[in-house]
Amino acid sequence: MTSGEKGLLLIIFSVGVLLLAIGSYCYSTTHTFVEKAISVDGIVVGLQKKDGTSRPLVEYSDHNGFTRTHYSKTGTNPPAYFVGEKVKILYDPDDSQYHLNSRIDSTPGLWGLTIFLLALGSVFIFVSALVCYIIQIHGGIWFFRKKDRLEFEENGSLDHTI
Incomplete structure (x- = not known):
C-alpha cells in the first residue's frame, strides 16, 4: 500500500x-x-419566507399561561405546514430560554x-x-x-x- x-x-x-x-x-x-420537554398544542399562524423556503411561525401557550411564538430554524420548499394547521410544540420548562429553544415535534x-x-x-x-x-x-x-x-x-x- x-x-x-x-x-x-x-x-x-x-x-x-x-x-x-x-x-x-x-x-x-x-x-x-x-x-x-413538555408537549403542548400549537397553531401555525404564519409562514416566514427566507432563502427561498418557508418557516412556520407557531403560537402556543406555555406552562405559565403566556402565549409564545415559535420561530422555526428550518424551512422547506414547498412548505411543510400551512396556516391554521395544529402542531405539537416541545419545550423544556427548566430552561430559562425555553421560549427560544422550543421545537416542533x-x-x-x-x-x-x-x-x-x-x-x-x-x-x-x-x-x-x-x-x-x-x-x-x-x-x-x-x-x-x-x-x-x-x-x-x-x-x-x-x-x-x-
Whole structure:
C-alpha cells in the first residue's frame, strides 16, 4: 500500500469518524431535550419566507399561561405546514430560554440532522473499508500505481486482461 493510498484511507475514515461523533452528540442532546420537554398544542399562524423556503411561525401557550411564538430554524420548499394547521410544540420548562429553544415535534425537525450525520459518517467509513478491501485484493488503486498512471496517460486506457 502506497503512502498516497494510506493518506486517502486515513482522510476518508477520519471524516467518517468525525461525522459519527458529531451525529452521536446531536443524538444525545436531542434525546435529552425530548426526555425533559413538555408537549403542548400549537397553531401555525404564519409562514416566514427566507432563502427561498418557508418557516412556520407557531403560537402556543406555555406552562405559565403566556402565549409564545415559535420561530422555526428550518424551512422547506414547498412548505411543510400551512396556516391554521395544529402542531405539537416541545419545550423544556427548566430552561430559562425555553421560549427560544422550543421545537416542533416532528421527525425531520428533531432528528433530521442526526440521521443525516450518522448516515453520511457511515457511508464514509464504508467507503474507506471498501477502498481498503480493493487495495488488498487488487494490489492497490490503479491511479496511485505509477506504472498504470503512465500507461493511462500515454494510451488513454488501461489494458488489464485476465
